[in-house]
Amino acid sequence: MKITYKKLLEDIFTAYFDARKHKRNTNNQLRFEMQMEEKLVELARDIYERRYEPSRSVCFIVEHPVKREIFAADFRDRVVHHLLFNYISPLFERHLIADCYSCRKGFGTLYGIERLEHHIRSCTRNFTREAYVLKLDIAGYFMSINKDTLFNVIKLRLEGFGRDRRLKDTFDLDMVLYITRKIIFDNPTIDCIYKTHPRTWEGLPAKKSLFGRAENVGLPIGNLTSQLFSNIYLTPFDNYVKRTLNVKHYGRYVDDFYLVDTDKHFLLQCIRSITEYLRENLGLELHPNKIYLQSVTKGVNFLGAHVKPHRRYTVKRTTTDIRRLMYRVNYVCEKTNPTQDELRMARSLVNSYLGYLQHFDSHKMKHRIADKSHGLRKYGQFGNNVCKYKLAPSFLLRADNTAPMNINHAYQLRPSLPRTAGTKADAAQISVGTMVAVDSAAGFYDGTRFARDIRCFIN
Numbered sequence: 185m186k187i188t189y190k191k192l193l194e195d196i197f198t199a200y201f202d203a204r205k206h207k208r209n210t211n212n213q214l215r216f217e218m219q220m221e222e223k224l225v226e227l228a229r230d231i232y233e234r235r236y237e238p239s240r241s242v243c244f245i246v247e248h249p250v251k252r253e254i255f256a257a258d259f260r261d262r263v264v265h266h267l268l269f270n271y272i273s274p275l276f277e278r279h280l281i282a283d284c285y286s287c288r289k290g291f292g293t294l295y296g297i298e299r300l301e302h303h304i305r306s307c308t309r310n311f312t313r314e315a316y317v318l319k320l321d322i323a324g325y326f327m328s329i330n331k332d333t334l335f336n337v338i339k340l341r342l343e344g345f346g347r348d349r350r351l352k353d354t355f356d357l358d359m360v361l362y363i364t365r366k367i368i369f370d371n372p373t374i375d376c377i378y379k380t381h382p383r384t385w386e387g388l389p390a391k392k393s394l395f396g397r398a399e400n401v402g403l404p405i406g407n408l409t410s411q412l413f414s415n416i417y418l419t420p421f422d423n424y425v426k427r428t429l430n431v432k433h434y435g436r437y438v439d440d441f442y443l444v445d446t447d448k449h450f451l452l453q454c455i456r457s458i459t460e461y462l463r464e465n466l467g468l469e470l471h472p473n474k475i476y477l478q479s480v481t482k483g484v485n486f487l488g489a490h491v492k493p494h495r496r497y498t499v500k501r502t503t504t505d506i507r508r509l510m511y512r513v514n515y516v517c518e519k520t521n522p523t524q525d526e527l528r529m530a531r532s533l534v535n536s537y538l539g540y541l542q543h544f545d546s547h548k549m550k551h552r553i554a555d556k557s558h559g560l561r562k563y564g565q566f567g568n569n570v571c572k573y574k575l576a577p578s579f580l581l582r583a584d585n586t587a588p589m590n591i592n593h594a595y596q597l598r599p600s601l602p603r604t605a606g607t608k609a610d611a612a613q614i615s616v617g618t619m620v621a622v623d624s625a626a627g628f629y630d631g632t633r634f635a636r637d638i639r640c641f642i643n
Contacts, residue, residue, distance in 0.1 A: 187356040193228045199267035200224055203259065212259040227260060234362055236264065241372035241404065244379035245388065249501060253385070253393050255372040255404035265408045268363050271355075272338075273412060275345050280415060281422045283435035285487075287411035293487040294543055296437050300444075300491055303433035304480050307444045311493050317484045318443045318451040320458065321474035324391030325439035326410060330467045331368050331400040334417050338364055341416075368413070372404045401467075414438055417466065424461055429454055437487055444480070451477060495545045503549065506537050510553050517559030527563055527575055534560065534573045542571060 187195075200220070207213045216223060230236040239258035246252050257265065277288070285296035308315040322328075339361060346357035373394050385393065394402045403410040418436065425431050425443070431454065433444035445451050455475065462468040478484065483492040490497045498506075513530055516522070522530065541550055550570040557566070564575040 186358065187354070189228065189232050192232055192359075193225065195270065196224050196228045196231075196263065196267055199270060200263050202266040202270070203262045207259075210259075216259045223260065224263070227263065231264070231267075231359065231363065236363070236366060238264075238366060238370045238372075241376045242379050243372070243376040245384040249505075251388055251392070252405060253388060253395075254406045255376065255394070256379075256406050257372070257404075262408070264363060265367065268360070268367060269408055269412055271360050272342070272364075275351075276341065276412070276416055276419075279341070280419060281426060284415055284419075284422060285435065285437045287408075287415060293437070296435060296487045297489045297491065297496065297543075299435050300442060300484070300486050301496065303435065303442075303444045304491070304493075307433050307446060308480060311480075313446065315444060315446045315480050316448045316451055316477060317480050318445075318454065319474075319476040319484055319486065320441055320443075320455070321471040322439035322462070323469050323471040324389070325468065326405050326414065327391055327394060327397060327402040328468050329401070329403050329414070329417055331403075333466065334403075334413055335365065335368050337420070338368075338413075338416060367407075367409050368403075369400065411438075421461065421466065425454075425458070429457060440486070442484070442486060448477070489544065496543075498541070498544050498546060498549075506541070506549075507553070509533065509537065510557060514557050514559035517562060522563070524579065527579055530560070531564070531573055531575055538571055538573065 204213050204217070227236070238261050241258065241261075242256040244254055244256070246254055280288070283296075283299055285291045285293070285299070304315065304317065305311065342357060342360060342364075345351055345355060348355075385395075390396060394404060403413060415438075418439075422434075422436060425434050425441075431443050431445065435442055443451055443454055455470075459470050462470065476484065481493055483490050485491075485499050488499055488502050490499050513533060517530065538550065538553075547569075554566040554570045560566075560573060563579050564573055566573050
């Protein structure tokens with residue numbers, strides 16, 4: 185059934201409010217919000233009359249945690265992405281397996297880690313017998329997705345939903361297929377806006393870039409719909425592993441997945457079967473350097489956690505990032521006079537990481553952080569067994585007109601600090617898209633506010 189223009193307009197306004205969450209202060213969103221009502225009405229009319237065309241995307245490279253090519257859609261297109269997500273995500277949700285963790289409400293990385301622990305305990309009968317874990321990764325997953333295959337899978341499933349009598353008054357099959365086709369077959373590389381210098385693409389493997397890919401192959405990393413489509417694209421593969429290979433203990437987060445079994449030779453046979461299925465049915469290949477098969481007692485890295493019997497730890501990369509952030513926060517607090525808002529910003533940053541560490545066996549790490557946080561302890565204290573950082577009441581009650589933190593002048597970072605911005609090129613590597621003025625001769629950088637000073641080291 186074709187929905188009315190009024191209902192479509194209501195759905196677009198709902199999608200707009202979803203798209204602007206946590207984006208209220210971005211330039212793209214503020215520019216859109218200046219004429220929000222007019223643009224949303226125009227967008228609804230374009231979709232209703234089948235005249236919608238995606239706008240130019242912004243392309244850039246991120247260096248951390250690994251080098252990736254990102255395409256950021258225009259805010260107008262993000263509204264359309266949320267519109268489609270609101271239409272089809274609840275429908276496809278019922279067809280996803282319980283151990284598909286990405287881009288799903290109530291799931292996520294922590295849930296995936298807990299499910300891996302559950303599968304290991306279940307397979308080993310609470311570590312009373314030997315078991316093995318096989319962890320695999322798909323090479324250049326997003327850049328290797330076949331758009332024709334993806335659209336046919338979605339179309340076949342949506343046509344089944346269109347015949348459902350319970351959805352006949354709320355589901356417009358023709359419009360949903362129209363939006364889906366426009367999003368999937370859009371080529372973001374055409375006339376895109378480069379946010380970083382083209383030389384930043386040096387060293388990026390060809391399988392991780394949309395530039396030079398075959399026609400109708402590859403989805404952009406950065407779109408909400410790409411995450412949803414990635415789950416839908418591998419749903420047949422999930423069913424193949426669970427029902428054809430009869431693997432009981434299996435889980436997947438985007439392109440990273442694991443299998444747990446007591447038979448090591450069976451897992452070796454699964455590698456061959458999975459390789460053939462991915463190549464013949466989905467046009468995908470396993471990453472040859474990311475095949476991990478080991479006893480569960482040796483531990484396994486998954487979603488930022490190192491899971492071992494009866495305990496879990498953060499991986500080395502996450503530990504290094506947390507220590508580096510705490511070092512920078514303390515250095516800024518020691519060398520400047522932060523305002524009340526800046527202290528609250530620092531408290532939020534610190535407590536977010538302390539809260540994250542609560543889910544791991546990190547008692548020693550948290551106490552090391554507290555012992556070395558001399559700058560933070562000038563303004564507050566760590567309490568509750570280093571589970572939370574609290575500001576002293578005397579600093580919270582300071583007037584808003586307190587002298588601001590004096591960091592607008594250029595100051596020199598210690599030579600021993602890691603990832604020091606000594607040149608403009610170094611600054612670009614530290615933070616893609618963050619405006620940092622660098623005095624390349626003296627090795628200075630000029631920060632404008634406390635949040636930017638910290639953000640430039642964690643982006």
